[in-house]
Amino acid sequence: MTNPSPLAVAVVDITDPDDPRVDDFRDLNSVDRRPDLPALPGGRVGKGLVIAEGVLVAQRMIASRFAPHAFLGVDKRLGELSRLDGGLVVSDDPAAVPFYRTTADVMADVVGFHLNRGVLGVARRPAGLDPAAIIADARTVAVLEGVNDHENIGSIFRNAAGLGVDAVLFGAGTADPLYRRSVRVSMGHVLLVPFAALPDWPAELKLLSDNGFQTISLTPDPAAVPLAQAVAAQRVAFLVGAEGPGLSETAMRASDIRARIPMSRGTDSLNVATAAAISFYERVRVTQG
Amino acid sequence: MTNPSPLAVAVVDITDPDDPRVDDFRDLNSVDRRPDLPALPGGRVGKGLVIAEGVLVAQRMIASRFAPHAFLGVDKRLGELSRLDGGLVVSDDPAAVPFYRTTADVMADVVGFHLNRGVLGVARRPAGLDPAAIIADARTVAVLEGVNDHENIGSIFRNAAGLGVDAVLFGAGTADPLYRRSVRVSMGHVLLVPFAALPDWPAELKLLSDNGFQTISLTPDPAAVPLAQAVAAQRVAFLVGAEGPGLSETAMRASDIRARIPMSRGTDSLNVATAAAISFYERVRVTQG
CATH class of the missing domain: 3.40.1280.10 (SPOUT methyltransferase, trefoil knot domain)
Incomplete structure (x- = not known):
């Protein structure tokens, strides 16, 4: 880990799977809408996002050059990430990175399948390295x-x-x-x-x-x-x-x-x-x- | 390869996917009927068969202690196996191991999905080794x-x-x-x-x-x-x-x-x-x- 400091997140509860705030996590397996495929001119394929699944990978994303701009997960995983070095720290600052907290069922509706890792992080693709x-x-x-x-x-x-x-x-x-x-x-x-x-x-x-x-x-x-x-x-x-x-x-x-x-x-x-x-x-x- | 000699097969054409002669290859992905799961008393699960998929694995099955008792495949794969050392040799003996020759579509109907390797071999499980x-x-x-x-x-x-x-x-x-x-x-x-x-x-x-x-x-x-x-x-x-x-x-x-x-x-x-x-x-x- 190159960066052991935690990331501040603002907890936002999500009850409606159609909430547009969680669109970056939507339909992860849908071939023509997948957020994790490169964005091409005309928007024909993905959004060019990077998705981290699970506590361990989310922790590594926080330490990486791929700065997460949102999380979607259940409360239990938020708790786990809050107890890890280089994990998350819940903040009152509404400008902090949102942690969209929801249930496993709503999460399954959003991503399109049941995801037993319980938490996702998402980042934009930075420019390629030299x-x-x-x-x-x-x-x-x-x-x-x-x-x-x-x-x-x-x-x-x-x-x-x-x-x-x-x-x-x-x-x-x-x-x-x-x-x-x-x-x-x-x-x-x-x-x-x-x-x-x-x-x-x-x-x-x-x-x-x-x-x-x-x-x-x-x-x-x-x-x-x-x-x-x-x-x-x-x-x-x-x-x-x-x-x-x-x-x-x-x-x-x-x-x-x-x-x-x-x-x-x-x-x-x-x-x-x-x-x-x-x-x-x-x-x-x-x-x- | 421990045994480079080919196996004699009798070619039998199959046109009906419901033909009971190909039952050992049926519903490979169906949880309660899979032929490749161990047989348990009462017949609740599989038939205890071993399935080889594709030309290379079929060739290795022929060389192994898992003696194949039937094949299901398209003509092209029969041809490929006939040209390999330790593959198949077509025989006129009706008592030879059957090679059930069919089309890719009939084969897909039998196994339950499209199988692009084009040939399957099947063997009974021999007794475990000491x-x-x-x-x-x-x-x-x-x-x-x-x-x-x-x-x-x-x-x-x-x-x-x-x-x-x-x-x-x-x-x-x-x-x-x-x-x-x-x-x-x-x-x-x-x-x-x-x-x-x-x-x-x-x-x-x-x-x-x-x-x-x-x-x-x-x-x-x-x-x-x-x-x-x-x-x-x-x-x-x-x-x-x-x-x-x-x-x-x-x-x-x-x-x-x-x-x-x-x-x-x-x-x-x-x-x-x-x-x-x-x-x-x-x-x-x-x-x-």
Whole structure:
């Protein structure tokens, strides 16, 4: 947690599920109205909001650069968040961030399904971060190409946070990390681990080389070096590709070295988030061991 | 693959979704009729069948101890399975295993939803294996306690197969590994990696000690030894517990040593399948590196 101070909230009781004040939490699963999809010109899709589900993820949102502008939840969860470091503190200031307090049934009517986590936070998407800025002090970076499964992206952020990865860069063909499911599977770490896009892909990998990173492509290729031989440099960036196709040949050529996780014969490659976790672990082991 | 020889099938065309010959594939998602749930006295729940979905998993079922007694699929998938080593070979023998050939629409009517993998195999559950038998020649074993999420169990089998684990033992509170979703997430490896139950838990961990296994409890406890220091024994068994509670204290006490994956402060423990994969990887690295 980078910010342990609590956020002041003004409690507002909601009894009518059609109350427009809770519109940012409405119809979370409705394909054409989902608040957590990027806003596009013409308003055809989502509102470009970020949704935090549950006490733990809401707490992480409060500590993050994604400043929540409202909460919706039951009284029990408000109480839990009020007792946590870096949680909420109830304020009399009507200008404080609203906590829309309601029942589980009204909440289900608003979001469109029963949500057993009992509390939601919502934030607007801030501007994207500058890749040069987020790698400036990083020692270990993950770079994703073609990873278009929201659950895998969430898992990669969870594993990055737990295993010492300082930043995540997004190459071509990757899905939105701020989609609600990614945020949930990441346990909120997508809000805390800085990430940025590399739109000119893979040419922008040069940013990593220019900053002294050893760029390592993960591949099942038996000709690649074992992972343990590749992770000791001062600064390391792991490139991972989508399950199935893996990294593109152009991305691998733009990297410094190809490394493999030793696998049993007759098996498939590992799930991309699992392979990434093993590489993050190996980096921790070699540099801290 | 332990058995590369193909299985002979007799092709039977199905045009009526109500045809009783395809009853073993019917209503895969219907809670009270699911064929892939264990059969209980009185027939209240499932039929105790094992379902393989898709060409790859069907191929693994053919190679496994789960002998398929029927297939349901579209002609394209029959063709693909006929071209694979250890797949199917069309036979004129009417006593051969039936391949019920049909259209995607009829198949959807039978199973209750559109199934884009296009082919299903079905097998009866054979008798459970003897734990002493499956560890007899094993060097690395995984032992699960309280892992009750079918997706995590499937992932653990996939990772076990890929990372050199010879057998999986089931302690208390674990879910059915033969549930359809586990089979699918495992990519069929639950059919190939031998597993057995230890009903007298955790007392039966003695079987491992008696056979010279170093039993290692995975825990986030900072007092545990780093994983890399624990995995070099001739024979090793990794105990993993459910996300959240982790291993029970009684199970940890019954093991030889507690080991941890070094984690960043302020993060949660890893997903159980991810933690297991890292331990399997570490075992491969230390013993093969």
